[in-house]
Amino acid sequence: MLPVNLVVLVCLAYVAILFGVAFAGDRRARKDPTGWLSSPLVYTLSISIYCSSWTFFGSVGSAAKNGLEFLTIYLGPTIVFVGWWIFLRKLVTIGRIHHTTSIADFISARFGKSPALGALITILTLVAITPYIALQLKAITASFQVTTYPAGALVAASQRLEPDFVVAFWLAAGLCLFSIMFGVRNIDVNERHHGVIAAIAVEALVKLVAFLAVGIWVFATLSNAPDVMFRNAPVSLLNPEQGFGSRWVALCFLAGAAVICLPRQFQVTVVENSSDEQIRTASWMFPFYLFLMNLFVIPIAMAGLNYLPAGSDPDLFVLTLPMTNGQETIGLLAFIGGFSSATSMVIVSSIALSTMISNHIVMPVAMRFSLVPTGSGQSARNFILTARRMSIVFIIFLGFIYFWVSGTSDALASIGLISFCGLIQPLPSLVAGLYWQRATHRGALAGLAAGFLVWGYTLFLPSFEGAFLMSADVIENGPFGLTWLKPYALFGQDAYDPLVHALLWSMTVNIVLLVAVSLWREPTPLTRFQATLFIDVFRRQTERERGVIRRTARVADLRQIAGRILGPEETVRLFYLDGVGERAVIASDELLSLVETRLAAHVGAATARTLVSQVVTSETISVEELKRLAGEAEQIRAYSAELERKSRQVEATAAELAAANERLREIDVQKDEFLSQVSHEVRTPMTAIRSFSEILLTNRDLDEARKLHFLGIIQSESFRLTRLLDGILDLNVTEPGEQAWDMTVFDPEVAVEHAIATCEPLARAAGVRIRRGRRARHALVLGSQDRLAQVFINLISNAIKHNPNANPEVVVSSSIRANVTYEAKVADNGPGVAPMDRESIFRKFVRGAKAQQGGVGLGLAISRQIAERFGGELCIFDSKAGGAEFVVRLPLCTRDGAGSGHSTAV
């Protein structure tokens, strides 16, 4: 045995350390809210309060009695956590965004901030969790008694010990103190408790280390070869075929649901969550923690069966094994591990429940009967804090009383699973709330209440074996002799284990009522709105969404309400730093929403809404808007992929359109220019013709020589005019879609020769030498020979005209490129064309910079159009001699007129 004083001293020292950690954690969090306290590791460790003393002592006991069944309690949560992407991520994100304070708050907020729903869940939870807390008190008391039993642990473990209620009482008192000091000490009554989380994380480490220490010691010293080790193993382990039926599945489901729905789990997983990163890490780390916790359960259980006398309580093997083998240090460590697993569970459970009680029962009732003090700034906050402190004392001592009343019976042994089954009744509402738009608060209320009643009737009340409310006769034969109502065999279904039976019926009734009642009545507008917010939590919020609820309230009233709950500091921040509250008299919808959200973080969504409603003078929820929103949300999901694809198409089209538009505008400008140029060009010769013909008409006595001179001018101007009009006509002829050419297959060299011959006189007159370069042979193109000759005449005459060189020269050469293209070059040694002008010279009416009068500025434009009509191109480069070099490229064709290579006949 260990001396009582030593054990008590160690306990106190351990608690003192926890106090220190919690205190430091609180201070640290206040200074740096994003520090290591919100690290994924601490988060995961805090989730590990799932392993209560029921795990620490009970797993080994269960393994010794029922083989592998204990694993279901950890495999269920493993499945839920590795599946975080589907469910937990959404749950946690909503909880974080909406500042959820508890599972009751979450469900009540989702279903239109219904106060009734919050209150119902709170009461149900309180009923179901009391035995569970009693179980923890029992575990610590028992372990304390065994550790300190004067005749030694072995004797203590092999006989029936009367629970020492004095120890239990002081324990309960201590737990109250700790919970109050750190859970409800905060002046800031919001939803997170950094200090407690820090302490819980330390406790998680302590219990893991303690259990591993016992396990490793047992494995190293008491384990033998498998044949000896499994000598006394229970039948269910050696011949496990029977163990994997409905009970296995039901227990996995139960545990998986419990790890979401237990108030303490919801508190640490959802309420205390501050980032996605945390849940992402916990998704594998928490299952890993569970894995480590269970690694040595079977060796310890087997060693206990082998080395301890028959009749020893297997629930205490963890403690008695080291104690009977003289390993008192390890025994003390095991005791501390059990102590820490029980205390952390009780502390967090009572904090979570106290929040629920104060937010969903005390506050609504107090507001209904105007009991909330309205005096000074602190009084309302003190009222809430007091309510929570009282709730903690109430919860823990309810557990103590339960322990006291039932402690001597065996009823507590199986209460863990019974409790789980009651506590997971909110699960259907929770899941429906996250995924089903149509679920209503009436459906949730009906499903929850009915599921809970079925649980109470088929599992909870019969578990007292006739000692409480339900008599043994009713359990055996059904009420009033109605055998089809026997609690363990409703409608004669006696093939199942009572737990599976109760789980099946309660969940069935719960789900059926939830669905049926939800379908029966339309959801209220607020429920519909909240459903949209919750279900579409990963979608961006739109402006319209915020405009659904329109409320009117005076800023002064709102500030007073906020001040009472949030405290002066936060109120000032809320109202003044944003600058909203200073000038306005009527609060905006944004401010109202903001205040309500902040209030909800302190007192829950339902109470916050009631509070705000007190100062709101008018409220309208646009149902039409809401319906459209919900419809839109559906549509958005369905079409978002398509939209994305289309938007890319639209972008491409828009770019094309913009380019086309730009081109059109250019053409329009060109057209205007063209028209004014044409009028101008036509006007000049016309003026000359008109004035000279007028002179000839009025002055009939002019001498013959002058008449001839004037007639000559008239004639030359007419020629010029004709040339001009011919040019314009050519332009139109070459425009696409205009009259067709006579298409023939011909040798382009013929056109080149014709052009050179035509230009010879002009060249001779200007003193320009035309040199023939290398020439192509047997080339054939499809088109109009005259038109092509026109192109070359134009190019050569341009080269002759615009060449101020002292020794002017024009070189004409041609070649065949890659067997598909005919290429002709006309190069000169003139000044060339500046790069910036190279494209513009192909425009209509643009003449060279130093052009002499005479040309109408259409030649190159026409030439290019002709080349393009051939399917080729006309462009300009620098010639080797320093001047300009015009290149005509045309696609070749065969004798029968088909295009060769990639080029096509025009």
Added chain:
Amino acid sequence: MARRSNRQGFRDAAAILPFAAALLLMPPLVRIFATPSIPGAVPPIVLYIFAVWAAIILVALFVARRVGDATDDPEDTPGPGGT
């Protein structure tokens, strides 16, 4: 684009993982290993469950690390709180 589809792959894996885990740990699959143990050996069912459990945790670790890149996706950025 390759990265995007890769990420989608990990998301799918994250969604499938719990179902795969449940399948492996529930009857009828688990019953294959629930055979009477041979004297002198660790019962096969114990080895099977612990091995599957460890494997699930390893896969979850792998998936959680990879799927993390996805959190900066605009689709995943939740909007601010409502009323």
